[in-house]
Amino acid sequence: MSIILTMSELEKFPKTRADLVVMLRNAGITPTHQRIKIGEVLFSREQHLSAEQVLAAVNQEDDEVSKATVYNTLGVFAEHGLLREVIVDPSKVFYDSNVSKHHHLFYSDTGELEDIADENIEVSKLPNLPSDLQIEEVDVIIRVHRN
Amino acid sequence: MSIILTMSELEKFPKTRADLVVMLRNAGITPTHQRIKIGEVLFSREQHLSAEQVLAAVNQEDDEVSKATVYNTLGVFAEHGLLREVIVDPSKVFYDSNVSKHHHLFYSDTGELEDIADENIEVSKLPNLPSDLQIEEVDVIIRVHRN
DNA sequence: ACATAAATTAGACAAAGTCTATTTTAGGAC
DNA sequence: GTCCTAAAATAGACTTTGTCTAATTTATGT
Ligand SMILES: [Mn+2]
Ligand SMILES: [Mn+2]
Ligand SMILES: [Zn+2]
Ligand SMILES: [Zn+2]
Numbered sequence: 088m089s090i091i092l093t094m095s096e097l098e099k100f101p102k103t104r105a106d107l108v109v110m111l112r113n114a115g116i117t118p119t120h121q122r123i124k125i126g127e128v129l130f131s132r133e134q135h136l137s138a139e140q141v142l143a144a145v146n147q148e149d150d151e152v153s154k155a156t157v158y159n160t161l162g163v164f165a166e167h168g169l170l171r172e173v174i175v176d177p178s179k180v181f182y183d184s185n186v187s188k189h190h191h192l193f194y195s196d197t198g199e200l201e202d203i204a205d206e207n208i209e210v211s212k213l214p215n216l217p218s219d220l221q222i223e224e225v226d227v228i229i230r231v232h233r234n
Numbered sequence: 235m236s237i238i239l240t241m242s243e244l245e246k247f248p249k250t251r252a253d254l255v256v257m258l259r260n261a262g263i264t265p266t267h268q269r270i271k272i273g274e275v276l277f278s279r280e281q282h283l284s285a286e287q288v289l290a291a292v293n294q295e296d297d298e299v300s301k302a303t304v305y306n307t308l309g310v311f312a313e314h315g316l317l318r319e320v321i322v323d324p325s326k327v328f329y330d331s332n333v334s335k336h337h338h339l340f341y342s343d344t345g346e347l348e349d350i351a352d353e354n355i356e357v358s359k360l361p362n363l364p365s366d367l368q369i370e371e372v373d374v375i376i377r378v379h380r381n
Numbered sequence: 382a383c384a385t386a387a388a389t390t391a392g393a394c395a396a397a398g399t400c401t402a403t404t405t406t407a408g409g410a411c
Numbered sequence: 412g413t414c415c416t417a418a419a420a421t422a423g424a425c426t427t428t429g430t431c432t433a434a435t436t437t438a439t440g441t
Pocket of ligand 2: 178179180324325326
């Protein structure tokens, strides 16, 4: 319940396992048991999870997915545009299930990460870049601490 | 020789060892042999170095500074405003000897990092943040790859 | 020169992530 | 359903980056 992000919750996250399978197939990803399990964790809502958190969540009941597979799968999901990697914490990568354009607020004291809706940030000037450069992303990160 | 940064090279980096000692004292840092050696490497010019690079540079001739001291010293320098930590690469922190306001261009394919002068980026709108939040930094990172 | 707090050190340790060799599975052909 | 094969998953060794601890050394005020 961020003060900053007032984004419509009309997302297109999969509602059923079948939806998720379709989502993976549409992205060109073979839907294995492990990938489905990981997808169920990640695509349940907009969130920022580390690989360790995904590993823990996925193996909560009993061991279902190995560490290597979690890392591989997060990489595959990111390559295919289902996840966004967020680099803000020096000690770990966050995987963001919100792949629409938005920015981030990072609490450096606690390590919390929040979304900032795209319309709440405007970058009105960018440098002229050599034409052989492709922009992948323009990240704005507001680093804050409480009081 | 960045295409983007056309910053006046009229910097205030220390020119002599004595200058550097003054610089450290002014920052409230006891100037030890190790800190001076590390400072000579870092404050020779505007650059982005990882801890490993600093460690290697400082021990090029013979072993002078331990790994623990390099990490400690980079932390101390950053705390006292002589260095800026730049988090853009998921595998390591960059220490930036340019502490004036500026932004970054990151080549995700090669891991290179370049400065973008402040006047070449304008963030014209920021979200309203709760008043108990202190902004430490607003980072703009343009992630690019070649062709 | 002495005292002492601050700084440095070696090396053990930890956390995050990668890699390899082997096994298992998805899914197309029949 | 069975067979086949490329793709995926796995255990666990390994690597990299960074932290911690307990012992030693140094900076600096008196
Ligand atoms: Mn790290
Ligand atoms: Mn890392
Ligand atoms: Zn996000
Ligand atoms: Zn910089």
